Amino acid sequence: MCLFFRILSILCHQKPKWLPMKKSVSYLLILIISVLMIECKTQEKKAENESVWEVDFLDNFETFNPDNWQDQRIWVNNETHCYVPDNQYNTREVSDGTLKLRVVNAGKMLPCDNFDKHGNQHPETQYVAGRICSKNRKEFIKGKWTARLRMHSNGEKSMFPAWWILGAQNNEPPVQEPDETVCWPLTGSGEIDIFEHHGDYHHDMFTTGAIESLGECDKSNWESMRRNFPATLNEFHEYSVEWEGSDLVYRLDGKEIYRNVGQGDKYPEPMFAILNFAKISDSPMEGSWTMEVDWVKHEKRKS
Numbered sequence: 418m419c420l421f422f423r424i425l426s427i428l429c430h431q432k433p434k435w436l437p438m439k440k441s442v443s444y445l446l447i448l449i450i451s452v453l454m455i456e457c458k459t460q461e462k463k464a465e466n467e468s469v470w471e472v473d474f475l476d477n478f479e480t481f482n483p484d485n486w487q488d489q490r491i492w493v494n495n496e497t498h499c500y501v502p503d504n505q506y507n508t509r510e511v512s513d514g515t516l517k518l519r520v521v522n523a524g525k526m527l528p529c530d531n532f533d534k535h536g537n538q539h540p541e542t543q544y545v546a547g548r549i550c551s552k553n554r555k556e557f558i559k560g561k562w563t564a565r566l567r568m569h570s571n572g573e574k575s576m577f578p579a580w581w582i583l584g585a586q587n588n589e590p591p592v593q594e595p596d597e598t599v600c601w602p603l604t605g606s607g608e609i610d611i612f613e614h615h616g617d618y619h620h621d622m623f624t625t626g627a628i629e630s631l632g633e634c635d636k637s638n639w640e641s642m643r644r645n646f647p648a649t650l651n652e653f654h655e656y657s658v659e660w661e662g663s664d665l666v667y668r669l670d671g672k673e674i675y676r677n678v679g680q681g682d683k684y685p686e687p688m689f690a691i692l693n694f695a696k697i698s699d700s701p702m703e704g705s706w707t708m709e710v711d712w713v714k715h716e717k718r719k720s
């Protein structure tokens with residue numbers, strides 16, 4: 418039974434000698450009951466969550482675990498940075514229980530081995546960045562994906578960090594298995610963005626929602642199902658998406674903020690997770706930008 422009922426029961430059967438005024442006792446009781454009711458509700462919510470979901474993947478980032486993640490070198494969106502592997506230039510640091518993904522100004526022009534989907538090689542650049550994916554490591558059909566993360570700064574021009582999931586048959590690098598042949602954003606290569614921050618337009622704001630496929634390679638509507646929401650980006654928050662019936666439900670710290678009604682069944686494929694920090698436009702930057710991730714989790718519904 419909830420703690421609330423136990424304490425209330427004790428209070429109702431004991432006369433408090435240290436409070437002579439009947440009125441004061443009433444006020445105190447009301448206050449205590451209110452606090453306990455909130456506590457009771459929180460406990461019930463937690464119990465409800467535990468009865469619905471079962472964790473089948475959790476990475477707390479105590480180390481960089483190659484069974485869960487691989488570096489992803491790819492050139493998309495005409496971005497000016499180069500993704501580099503193995504924490505080069507401190508772009509993918511794991512320390513003190515968190516992952517730090519960074520964009521870093523290396524201070525000199527560097528060659529880049531990133532290729533776009535048409536086989537074009539990225540030109541030399543002074544900007545390097547971190548990007549990891551769970552492709553061919555941890556892939557799940559539906560369920561619930563959550564990450565706890567924060568930015569070290571936000572709202573600066575060209576910042577483009579993201580936490581998102583992508584269909585496992587996506588045909589972009591790295592292609593490691595024969596069935597990775599489906600072009601973005603068709604089914605098998607669908608995209609759901611859980612957290613994305615565009616520093617050119619937003620301050621303390623993030624975007625969440627699915628990308629609508631228009632049924633052809635590279636044809637999408639990225640506005641129809643995505644929305645912007647306020648959040649204190651330099652504090653840790655939990656950002657999640659889950660399949661509920663045929664809906665996709667988006668939560669900030671467990672509270673529903675948005676829903677793609679009837680869209681869940683359009684993403685029936687196994688999906689993998691991506692965490693990356695991109696630099697989306699030509700605006701210059703100095704030093705480094707950091708996105709810090711405490712953990713990533715996938716849960717499945719208990720049958």
Ligand SMILES: [Ca+2]
Pocket residue numbers: 553585593594597
């Ligand atoms: Ca695969």
Ligand SMILES: [Ca+2]
Pocket residue numbers: 477478479514515710711712
């Ligand atoms: Ca952690």
